[in-house]
Amino acid sequence: MMKRTAVMLAAILVVGIALAAIGSRSLYARQVPFKRTMLLLTTDLKGLEGKEAVVVLAELAPGASAGKHYHPGNEFNYVLEGSGVLEIDGKPPITLQVGGTHHIQPREVHDARNTSATDPLKILVFWVTDKGQPLTIPVK
Numbered sequence: 001m002m003k004r005t006a007v008m009l010a011a012i013l014v015v016g017i018a019l020a021a022i023g024s025r026s027l028y029a030r031q032v033p034f035k036r037t038m039l040l041l042t043t044d045l046k047g048l049e050g051k052e053a054v055v056v057l058a059e060l061a062p063g064a065s066a067g068k069h070y071h072p073g074n075e076f077n078y079v080l081e082g083s084g085v086l087e088i089d090g091k092p093p094i095t096l097q098v099g100g101t102h103h104i105q106p107r108e109v110h111d112a113r114n115t116s117a118t119d120p121l122k123i124l125v126f127w128v129t130d131k132g133q134p135l136t137i138p139v140k
Contacts, residue, residue: 033061050131053126063117078101081119
């Protein structure tokens with residue numbers, strides 16, 4: 001009886017470890033470091049011919065960075081979830097926290113970084129830009 005119980009416990013332990021390994025692999029496989037849900041809304045701006053407004057959801061995984069980039073138009077953002085740092089070239093770093101809002105001028109090179117090791121950073125981004133321009137331009 002004791003031997004049978006030990007064998008069952010060992011089998012349960014092995015199955016549990018295998019399921020945990022599979023689960024963690026699939027969790028990490030699905031987690032993208034930086035994701036933009038593009039074009040939640042794109043609309044022409046009446047009275048501002050040639051301009052458009054674009055709304056995007058930016059999501060950064062724990063520890064991830066958006067990478068240095070700029071936008072041809074104005075960016076306004078609102079932190080929905082998480083915490084991080086916004087680094088704009090030539091300016092002191094800005095702490096990102098829930099409820100925070102920020103304005104980034106056209107062509108200001110910047111990067112957003114999630115400082116959490118466990119929680120995502122989600123930012124609602126609004127751009128006012130010239131129609132037909134790329135929304136984001138990476139900087140090396």
